Structures are given as C-alpha cells and as structure tokens.
Amino acid sequence: MSLICLKDIRKVYHMDEEKIVALGRINLRIEQGEICCILGTSGSGKSTLLNIMAGLEKPTKGSIEIDGVNVTDFSEKQWALFRQKYIGFVFQSYNLLPTLTAIQNVAVPLMFKGIKKKERTKSAVHMLKMVHLGNRLTHMPTQMSGGQQQRVGIARAFVARPPIVFADEPTGNLDSKTSREVMGLMVTMAKKYKETLILVTHDTEIAKYADRIITIHDGSILNDQSNESILKNPENLEEKVV
Template identity: 80%
Template sequence: MSLINVKDIRKVYRVDEEKIVALGRINLRIEQGEICCILGTSGSGKSTLLNIMAGLEKPTKGSVFIAGKNVTQFTEKQWALFRQRNIGFVFQSYNLMPTQTAIENVAMPLMFKGINKRTRTKEAVHMLKAVGLGSRMMHRPTQMSGGQQQRVGIARAFVAKPKIVFADEPTGNLDSKTSRGVMEIMVRMAKIHHETLIIVTHDVNIAKYADRIINLHDGSIISDEPNQSIVSLDEEKKEPASAAVNE
C-alpha cells in the first residue's frame, strides 16, 4: 500500500462568476521513503496540490489517503492531531517564532506532542547539531542568516520523526550556494531516516535532488519520471550536513 494515494483530485476556485481550475483530475501514489519533487511554474497548481495533501485546503472533488486513511474526511481537530504525529513542514519564509531561540523553535513540535521539556531540549540540541548549528542554538532568528534560519526550519520539521515532510519552495529566499547546502541537508536527513520528502519548486536545479520528478502544468501532471538524485549514496551515509552551509 502506498503511503500517499491521491485519487481523482480536482480543485476549482470561484472568482466572481468565473471558475478557475487549479487542479484537473490528479491521480498520484507516493511511497514511504520517496524523495519527490513537484515541479511547475507559477500557477501550475503545485502548491495547491501540496496544500491538499497536507490538509491545508479541501479539494473540490476526490480523496487523499495517507497510510490508508481518507484524510479528506478529517475534521480540523483530526487534521491537527494527524499533522502532529505524522507531518513536518519546511516553509519558504522559514516561519520561525522571532522571540524564541533556535532550540525553542526546534523543540516546539515536541511540546505539542506532550513531551517533557528535558527530552525535547535534548532532541532539539541533537537536531541542531545534525544541521550544523551547534554554535547557534541560543540565537534568535534575527541573529541568523537566511540559510541558518532555514536549517532551523529543517531541524524543526524532522525533530518529531514524521512520516512525511512537505517543503514548499524551501530555497526560494536563498542564494544558489546556500540553496545547495540546504537541499543536501534536507535530502540526506530524509534518506537516512527513510522519511518521505515532498518538495514543491519552480526551480529545475532543485528538482535534481529528488528521486522522482512530477511535472505539473495548468493543473495537470504532464510527466512523472524517476531521477538520479545528485545527492550520492556516499553522501547519504554521512551525518546530515555539516559543512554544506557555512555557519
């Protein structure tokens, strides 16, 4: 059974009297541990598809099954609990709490799961070291570069060991060198822990990090092909990122 099964998903927005079809009839299966890139230009429907899979939007028609559960039938409360247990997010704009330190930001998903402060601090420290931020743990977002903030975001997304991590334009605010380091960290971490990573991007260079590239255009899948990730097997065996992005 596939981890994610998207069945006949359609999304239509109404703007005044006009109907705008964001997604046509999308069918898609994603397996546990896959690194998938949903690639498309602005307006292709890629972010809408991610939002529907993550329960942030409801489809007009169709269903999404995750681990055999029809999540499109979930209430908001059911979705909140399901996300806490199964899903991590990496955002383009980082979405860190500005008044909190890196440790506090990373520990937040564990707090929502009811884990005690000592344990969640220990896990947050471990994750920050894993993404190369051992010397930035007590820094707040305003004291860090964009690349460092995104690495905090990655640590936060993976700290609770989710089944799925959704990354929506995760390098959109970063320069090309920093983007490469961030992608290597994120892909390596997902592969080491056999977690499913779904990346949404318009950038073909970012798509090269995925094992599978799903190309969207005007709300339809126009291609779905395997890809040889530029993160090599040798790199996957290393501890996630290290010197990929300089502190």
C-alpha cells in the same frame, strides 16, 4: 500500499462568476521513503497540490489516503492532530517564531506531542548540531542568516521523525550556494530516517536532488519520471559544532 494516494483530485476556485480550475483530476501515489519533487511554474497548481496533501486545503472532488487512512473529510481538528503525528514542514519564509531561540523553535513540535521539556531540549540540541548549528543554539531568528534560519526550519521539520516532510519552495529566499547546502541537508536527513520528502519548486536545478520528478502544468500532471539524484553520496550526519 502507497503512503499517499490521491484519487481523482480536483480543485476549483470560484471568484465572482469566474471558475478557476487549479487542479483537474489528479491521480498520484507516493511511496514511503521517496524523495519526490513536484515541479512547475507559478500558477501551475503545484502548491495547491501540496496544500491538499497536507490538509491545508480541501479538494473540490476526489479522495486522499495517507498511510491507509482516508483523510478526505477530516475536520480542522482531526487534521491538526493528524499533522502532529505524520507531517513536518519546511517553508520558504522559514516561519520561525521570532521570540524563541533556535532550540525553542525546534522543540515546538515535541511540545505539541507532550514530551517533557528536558527531553525535547535534548532532542532539539541534537538536531541543531546535525544541521551544523551547534554554535547558534540560543540565537534568535534575527541573529541568524537566511541559510541558518532555514537549517533551524529543517531541524524543526525532522525532530519528531514524521513519516512525511513537505518542503514548499525551501530555497526560494536563498542564494545558490546556500540552496545546495540546504537541499543536501534535507535529502540526507530524509534518507537517514527513511522519511518521505515531498518538495515543491519551480527550479529545475533543485528538482535534480529528487528521486522522482512530477511536473505539473495547468493543474494536470504533464510528466512523472524517476531521476538519479545529483546527491550521489548523502552526508554522514553526525552531531557537529561549527
């Protein structure tokens, strides 16, 4: 059984009298542990597809199953509870809470799970050291570079060990060197914890980190192929203070 199964997914937006087809009959299966890239230009429908898989938008037609659970008609409350258990996010704009330290930002998903403060702080520190931010534990987002903020975002996405991590243009605001570092960390983390990483990007260079590349064009799957990741030897992540 596939971890994610999309059947005949269609998404149509209505603007006044105009009908815009964002996705037209998408059928897709994604397996546990895949590093999967959804590649497409702006307006191709790739972010809409991610949002539907993550329950942030509802499809006009079709069905979605995640880990055998039909989530198609979930309410907002049901989706919120489901995401706490199954899904982590890495955002292009980092989406860190500006009044919280790096530790506190990373600990947020654990707080929603009801984990006690001492344990979630310990887990957050561990994750931050793994993404090479051992000397930024108490820094606020404004005291960190874009690359450092994105590392905090990666630590937050993986700290609760969700089966699925969605990354929407995670390197969009970063330079090429930092982009390579961030991609290396995300792919290594996903492989270390045997999690499914679904990456959305317009950048063909970033797509090369994936094991599978699904190309979207005008709301349809243009190509779906396996890929030999350019990350030949994922980093052996250990707690680091740099």
